[in-house]
Amino acid sequence: MLKRTPFYDYHVSAGAKLVDFAGWEMPLHYRGIIDEHEQTRRSGSMFDVSHMGRLHFTGKDVVPFLNRVLTRNVSAQKVGQSRYSLVCNPSGGVMDDIIISRDQKNWIMVCNASNREKIVKHLGDVRKTESFDLDIADQTESTAMVAIQGPEVIEKLADVLPGDVRSMKRYQFETGSLMMTKFTVFRSGYTGEDGVEVILPARMAGMAMKMLGAKLDKPDATIRPAGLGARDTLRIEAGMPLYGHELSETIDPLSAGLEWAVDLTKNFIGVEPLREIAKTGPKRKLVGLELEGRRIARQGTALQAGGAVVGEVSSGTWSPTLQKSIAMAFVDSALTAEETALIADLKGTLTPAKVVKLPFYKRQPHG
Amino acid sequence: MANLPANYRYLETHEWHRLDGDIVTIGITQIAADELTDVTFVALPKVGTKIEANHKFGEIDSVKANSDLYSGASGTVIEINHQLADNPGLVNNDPYEAGWMIKLQVTDPNPLDKLLTSEQYQAKMGH
Numbered sequence: 001m002l003k004r005t006p007f008y009d010y011h012v013s014a015g016a017k018l019v020d021f022a023g024w025e026m027p028l029h030y031r032g033i034i035d036e037h038e039q040t041r042r043s044g045s046m047f048d049v050s051h052m053g054r055l056h057f058t059g060k061d062v063v064p065f066l067n068r069v070l071t072r073n074v075s076a077q078k079v080g081q082s083r084y085s086l087v088c089n090p091s092g093g094v095m096d097d098i099i100i101s102r103d104q105k106n107w108i109m110v111c112n113a114s115n116r117e118k119i120v121k122h123l124g125d126v127r128k129t130e131s132f133d134l135d136i137a138d139q140t141e142s143t144a145m146v147a148i149q150g151p152e153v154i155e156k157l158a159d160v161l162p163g164d165v166r167s168m169k170r171y172q173f174e175t176g177s178l179m180m181t182k183f184t185v186f187r188s189g190y191t192g193e194d195g196v197e198v199i200l201p202a203r204m205a206g207m208a209m210k211m212l213g214a215k216l217d218k219p220d221a222t223i224r225p226a227g228l229g230a231r232d233t234l235r236i237e238a239g240m241p242l243y244g245h246e247l248s249e250t251i252d253p254l255s256a257g258l259e260w261a262v263d264l265t266k267n268f269i270g271v272e273p274l275r276e277i278a279k280t281g282p283k284r285k286l287v288g289l290e291l292e293g294r295r296i297a298r299q300g301t302a303l304q305a306g307g308a309v310v311g312e313v314s315s316g317t318w319s320p321t322l323q324k325s326i327a328m329a330f331v332d333s334a335l336t337a338e339e340t341a342l343i344a345d346l347k348g349t350l351t352p353a354k355v356v357k358l359p360f361y362k363r364q365p366h367g
Numbered sequence: 368m369a370n371l372p373a374n375y376r377y378l379e380t381h382e383w384h385r386l387d388g389d390i391v392t393i394g395i396t397q398i399a400a401d402e403l404t405d406v407t408f409v410a411l412p413k414v415g416t417k418i419e420a421n422h423k424f425g426e427i428d429s430v431k432a433n434s435d436l437y438s439g440a441s442g443t444v445i446e447i448n449h450q451l452a453d454n455p456g457l458v459n460n461d462p463y464e465a466g467w468m469i470k471l472q473v474t475d476p477n478p479l480d481k482l483l484t485s486e487q488y489q490a491k492m493g494h
Contacts, residue, residue, distance in 0.1 A: 293408075
């Protein structure tokens with residue numbers, strides 16, 4: 001039996017094509033993936049991301065505990081700040097990529113739906129074996145979460161959302177009340193656009209959609225619903241990693257180009273192997289690729305140079321913004337310079353590709 | 368499935384076939400197009416290529432998946448839909464008319480008899 005988010009009834013009424021994603025019945029799209037992608041780049045989209053894990057931490061050892069399990073140092077993190085970070089296994093492989101936020105009384109971690117059970121167990125095990133004094137509460141199913149993303153979103157929502165969204169910087173958040181309900185608003189996202197992510201009580205989701213639903217359904221609405229299909233093509237254009245593609249238990253964060261999110265000076269789980277990798281540099285590194293023609297290079301596509309296999313595609317799509325076939329791939333470190341020519345074996349069709357800079361798409365700075 | 372043409376014949380792999388004289392036109396069904404999501408590329412054979420029944424004649428790429436295209440009839444390709452090169456979304460928006468893929472000249476007088484009827488295809492799709 002698939003789990004349903006508090007927005008499930010809305011998805012059905014809006015005509016979404018629903019799919020199983022990490023055990024959740026989620027909208028793949030409502031109108032079409034490319035349509036929803038373009039709406040997000042042009043104006044705005046609302047994504048149900050309630051399937052993602054939301055964990056709360058309280059207690060005297062939260063800071064040393066988080067510094068033990070996360071690759072980034074949280075000691076200097078101020079109330080109202082969010083940080084992208086990784087959870088590594090003892091070999092330095094990635095167990096999950098998460099966002100950690102420091103609130104007044106507690107810390108909030110948002111993790112991937114596909115990794116939630118594994119992460120809850122891992123954190124509980126570390127707390128126990130290393131005797132950290134803190135509480136970990138899984139609030140995923142008592143809350144809902146939406147991502148509202150696009151160039152028009154901040155202006156459109158500034159007067160509706162609690163807190164001063166306009167003056168909020170990227171990776172800041174505020175907790176406020178609206179109609180006696182607690183909302184947490186983060187200025188972050190996974191599309192390459194400006195926007196917010198909002199956590200609200202699960203029981204408020206239905207009412208929120210009754211108020212908003214009719215507006216979102218209008219073809220000329222500033223903000224329209226979008227599904228996981230567009231979320232994926234948007235994040236690929238923005239060069240953002242997806243767990244299971246660019247990150248896994250056997251991929252380390254340095255190979256994935258995430259050295260900026262790893263503090264090798266502190267003693268977190270997995271640091272020793274990562275220090276060894278940092279000495280010589282990773283064998284393979286994540287790069288962006290542009291392919292000739294319209295064929296898409298899927299995950300697992302082999303990359304060749306001089307007749308030898310030198311890499312493998314982790315994600316690929318047709319970029320609606322660039323009108324090009326693009327991919328992210330791990331390739332031998334000697335072949336990661338921009339403009340390096342490679343060959344992608346697309347089910348026997350040998351297709352020329354070249355290394356390009358990530359991200360593929362960068363939004364224009366506002367104002 | 369109100370929009371499944373009754374006079375077309377089908378393969379379980381979702382290709383439709385329409386017979387006009389000795390010409391068979393082939394495309395994919397709305398069910399398949401919806402399942403693929405936005406089509407981004409259709410690889411078609413050259414005019415003059417000989418195609419055998421139940422063999423692959425091309426490939427289709429969408430945002431979500433790549434899949435092979437099969438013909439239910441044997442014949443020679445006499446025309447391909449050039450519009451799909453610039454506008455592969457026709458397969459999603461109008462799969463039974465503007466989104467057609469190839470036309471085959473056939474010699475068999477009853478080339479589609481072994482293929483599924485619209486009722487049989489619908490039944491197999493669980494509709």
